[in-house]
Amino acid sequence: MNYADFINLAINGLVEGLVMALPALALTLIYGLARFPNAATGDFVAVGGFGGFAAHQLTGSLIIAGLGGAAAGAAAALLAYWLAFRPVIRRSVITLMLTSIGVGFVYRSALGLAFGHEPKAFDMPLQRAMRFGDVSILPADISLAALTIAVLVAVFAILFWTPLGRSLRAIADDPDLARVSGIRKERSMLAMWTMAGVVCGIAGTVSGMRTVVYPDSGWNLLLPAFAAAVIGGLGNPVGAVIGAILLGVLQELATPFTGFVYKIAIGYVVMVIVLLVRPQGLFNRVQQVR
């Protein structure tokens, strides 16, 4: 092991973190507004991955694949909201979470039935890594990082610079006050689910391009994404992204000492430590009980 190995590990961790960041962001957006951990988030990602894969097969264009993935993710999220979540939205968190687990099962099985369970790879030329001494960087990872940052900027722009974002934040802050101030909750909910779906869809397409697409791919992302969102503070978008990157990098950097089998556990050890020191997550303020 020399310094270059550690830099390589850190880069790998950064890339894994960026892949996790988008689902973590979607999870936290939904939590912020609908106030429940959505276990179907990973499956929105998988639907997005297949949407992107299908669009790419039809057109061969990577941009259309991204748009197709985003559209599929948004459709999956909206459909789930209308058919499953809206009827029970006023019930307890447990009901909503169980509903989301069910929604996830339905999406996963539907994908398995429609596309089969074999992993599918995007038919695109593979680029070799750029080498700087012993450090190697993939051109594809630079585009992945750029795209992730672009999506984050777009989401933050919507949240902080538009009237829609203002109402979303108002509802997240205090739903009752928002309602008496004349903010229409239904419209905001639709916007939020669409946004979360688009983020998931892009995440699915991007991770599908880097690896493979299969029905369980999103489900496998769910727990790491959830841990990232918790580390950053559930409901806090900046926290989710930084939490994901932190988790990815720490996981990889720990491997020379713990071995590869335990690196997943490291992620949850980090989460436990963060929760012990700052139960509200790294980036949340302590909330008052109303």
Place this chain on the structure above:
Amino acid sequence: MNHVLRLSACALALASFSWSAQAQSSTFSVGALTPVTGAGAPYGGGMSKAIEMAVAEINGAGGAKGAKLVLASEDSQSAPQAAVLGAKKLISVSGARALIGVWSSGESLAVIPLTNEANVLLMHASGAPALSGPPVNEKKLGFRFQATNGRFGRAFAEIAKRQGYAKPATMAFNNASGLGNTEGFAAAWKATQGKDIVASVVYEPNRPSYRSELQSVLRAKPDVIVTGSYLADTTIILREWYQSGVDTKWIIPGWAANADLIKALGPQVTEGIISVETVSNETAPSFKHYADAAQKAGINVQGNAYAAMAYDQAIILGLAVQAVGANASGPDLAKKVHEIGTPGGTQVYTFAEGKKKLEAGGRISYIGASSALNFDEFNDVTPDFAAFFIEKGQLVRKYVVKL
């Protein structure tokens, strides 16, 4: 009204139960638990067809000792949980006396406690070493028709030696099968070459990336990497390896390096990969008999060695029932299967032939289509292996390795 309905449903269930109890003497129920969907999907369809074919052949020859074989089928989904549900249904609802066509180690390890408990035979094509002896197979009701992962490892070592590799490394999926392959390889390499492998990594399933794992193996500059892996993780690993631009060769088990892998990655990435799979008993008359019928039934004879194994499972089961009768206990039946699957009797190649010999009185040995069987003390077979090289997107068979 509801009450009446429920009562009549009960009565109906009872009636059908007593009917099946009466009918039991003239039928023998077999459960097919094949991987129709999931990771085993490329093989499961063919396995099901091969079992149907064998059962039809047995019943066509007048059944086994007067009993017709009745087949019930469940999809194991290549997943242990689904396999357990399927096995429960086959044993308790369909009354299966033997489960055949079980595929992966995960499924077999999950199902075997149930079959042992019910004194039902389990015939599988799994590689995990744990399925051999006690405690898992203490009752010896389990029969393995595929090579153990340890034997796969020995075949890998044989091929690596033959290709002239000197610095092998291993990558293993963290389960019984993956570890069995690479540990078997490392042990065989050490025994024949007197050297240790240069690096080994065990990785967790279902990760979006295996780049760090790969880098840690490549750091030792191996000339070949031997894997114990499955299709999804192999696809990701090979993609990341190709992108890294490092030159090395690969030896991969056939269930991971198959046509689906080539389809997913393309000919450029997969060029030169060595895929190792067991080969059927191609020179035996039983194989010809099987292959002719299998071709007609639309089974991929060359690409699906598991279908021949499933076929042999049904045939040898039929022969054992012919020998000891449909009402024999599970352990008696298992003893007979072991006897018919070991040398020492008159060699037979089809069910009809074996039935005739058994009726005349005397011991038979069934030479299978998948392998000569020849069960060892743990009911494990030792088939031959073939080294396939991927050339321009095609799996090309180069040579056969005998252990």
